[in-house]
Amino acid sequence: xxxxxxxxxxxxxxxxxxxxxxxxxxxVMDHAGHERKGxxxxxxxxxxxxxxxxxxxxxxxxxxxxxxxxANLPFSFVxxxxxxFVSALSHLFLDSITEGGIFIFTKxxxxxxxxxxxxxxxxxxxxxxxxxxxxxxxxxxKLL
Numbered sequence: 301x302x303x304x305x306x307x308x309x310x311x312x313x314x315x316x317x318x319x320x321x322x323x324x325x326x327x328v329m330d331h332a333g334h335e336r337k338g339x340x341x342x343x344x345x346x347x348x349x350x351x352x353x354x355x356x357x358x359x360x361x362x363x364x365x366x367x368x369x370x371a372n373l374p375f376s377f378v379x380x381x382x383x384x385f386v387s388a389l390s391h392l393f394l395d396s397i398t399e400g401g402i403f404i405f406t407k408x409x410x411x412x413x414x415x416x417x418x419x420x421x422x423x424x425x426x427x428x429x430x431x432x433x434x435x436x437x438x439x440x441x442k443l444l
Contacts, residue, residue, distance in 0.1 A: 309433070332356075345406050
């Protein structure tokens, strides 16, 4: 939800692509970049490196632009590429504050060591995403 709200806030005229890319990039990063060993699931450098994750976001953004072009929907390769990049970076930021962290090259890095299922952080970032989405949909709302 955080990535969707952030993309909608940064690119308010491309709301549909913000919704799709905000979900799709995180979905692909998590499903392609987690290693399962028995009951344990952990992130791998394949999609949770600052470099490969960013490249994946850009790639998904370009693919979505081609999909929009095929469907005759309004699109911009530049904006969709940037949205994919920002979506990947927001996903990596949220992962970097968990105890699992992210990768810089093949070295694991974490800004903080919160559990990934921390209800306060998850709720806080989801509410922040909803707030940013609301600001992008209702631009007449003014902050103090």
